Amino acid sequence: MLRRTTAALAGSVTALALLATACGGTDQGASATAEKTGKVTFWSFVKGSDQVAAAFNRSHPGIEVTFETVPSGQEYYSKLTNAVKAGTAPDVAVVEYPQLPEFAAQGKIEDLSGSLGPLVKDRFPEAARQLVDLGGKTWAVPRDAAPLTLMYRKDFFTQHKIDVPTTWDAYRNMTERVKKADPAARGGVLYTDNPGLLSALAWQAGGQWFSTEKDAWKVTVDDGPSKKVAEFWGELARKDLVRSLGSLDPFWTSVQKGQTVAYVCASWCAGAQQATVPDQKGKWAVAPVPTWDGKPASAMYGGSSFVIPKGADNSGAAAEFIKWITTDPEGMKAWVSSGTSSLFPADPQLVPVTKAAFPTDYFGGQDVYAVGAASYDAIRQGWQWGPVMGTTNTAIVDQLPKVADGSVTLSGVLSTAQQATVAQMKQRGLQISAP
């Protein structure tokens, strides 16, 4: 395991270094000596960003952070890309982990190795570091990890004497028993508009969609473990044992109506669940995510990091701001000051801060952070996101709604995504080694 990781890392060093230099070079260490005062503009769609900016301004008189709300989703990333192109980029911006390699490889963000690299090395475990350290350089600082968990209706499970599954085999049985107990209820969801959970489950099963070898990318979206996951979930959806739904309003409607009584999600879902369906208070609980062999294994579904876009006016102060909002207890406190966020800090030392801010009466006093912490420790190492995730994700999402009615298989969807990804990477001139 260890050898594999080091080899992969060493490989990614050269590959990304090559890419980065090809796209305009890097100015390493330039930001380390920059001034740490002045104005900083900050783009984010993450909840609590306004409070964080305000709290930072109160405690740092020399720096003035202006927070600007941006929409989330693919629109945001095209906005950020164009802003860098036009030279009007903000000083600090949020980027989710899957999108990070694309921004790094295209030279759209600053290399933070010199300024924040040591901090990342010092404070974050490998599970988070592997997502922001690409090609031996640090490109972003993680804010939250989003380790997988299982959310379930405790009252429903107790009433119908259903056990909380710890393996995926048991999970399948659970979905059958849920449907038998209440024909309108289901024990899971296959999202039709969001590939994030599917890729997290592939990651958890030991799949590895992307890796870098020497100076080439290896793309294996349809590798063995991923196919196993796809066949499992595709079958559940086809047999109508899990719902096939959009992840926004349709999903929450089904939860509100008691039609979804269990679903795989991540640490942040506890807060979302509590805020979106407040009247089901006391009925829900959080459990570790089931695994294939019963041994703890996990992955990340969501999570965000902060970058300094290329062309930022004030990288020195920006770095100071990023450091504070990701690793300072006061900064973390500001993120969760509304008391409705169950974000799991990527820096394990800050878990007590967020834990203290999240009221657990919705979950009957359960220590949801303990479940999150165990899941965080179990995240599989060696996962890497690809350089054209927009294409990969679109290829998956286009086909997902057709899985439930059997017109495509979920593993077929992964093969389609594999081909689309490779085609797009070739078009961009990225080196690909045969899988």
Add this chain to the structure above:
Amino acid sequence: MTTFSTLSPAASAPEATPVTSPAPRPRQQRRVAKPPSVLLSKAGVTALLALATLYTLLPLTWLLLSSTKSREDLFGTNGFALGEEIHLVDNLGHLFTADGGVYLRWVMNTVLYAGVGALLAAVFSVAAGYAFDKLAFPGKERLFSLVLLGVMVPGTAMAIPLYLLAAKAGLVNTFWGVFVPGLVFPFGVYLARVFSASYVPDEVLEAARMDGAGEFRAFCRVAFPMLAPGFVTIFLFQFTQIWNSFFLPLVMLSDQDLYPVNLGLYVWYSSALSQGHPEDYLLAVVGSLVAVAPLIAVFLMLQRFWKSGMTAGAVK
């Protein structure tokens, strides 16, 4: 004008289609039982129109009903039924106070971008179209083909180039970055030329000039009033275009206080459920209802101009 007179009898004559169909022809002379094919086609057209009506009205119904619901009812009850309690007033109050009343600000911005922008764009378009039609100046047709070229390029495709230009001019993230592009409306110039040719007879202008009116006065006092229906049509076209324009404000603006209402609603909607603050989702729903209301009002008020303007160029 000759084409007009030869065309019109053909257009008003009974439909030519029954001739080719095997159905008996004398359908207008005697009110005997209509042939089944006519009935069928009528039923078909009515069904299609009914479908189109449903397609238009169902989302609006959903929006109207959902806006009256509490957050629990929004997810817990049928989308086309009323919730358990009517929360419309609460929701509206919440909408106008959320984030320090930013919603009202967005509406004002949209009124400025779309309302003032389209008004000016319509003035410029009518003036330019009139000039292209009535005045003689060197390079006229060549300039006009440039305008036509502008008609061909879709607005969305211009967003990124406009953004890069605005970045050079320092207009990014300012009011002007969105307002100024809205003033340019090549299709309006094209329409105005057609309108001017059919509404403003050269004789009238000649008479005005004879009476001593200068070119500018002739346009303002004589031609412009005659072009009023065309003006309203162009205004409405551009108004909806700016109102609906999304990508340009998206890339151009990042200061929330400058957002038009559609972008603001999108910000609320896009992160509401994925980021776990569902109260924004309800805000986006209620905000959408409030945002379509003025558009419906404008259309109802200006409908008669719009109707007369729509067909004005048709028989030229």
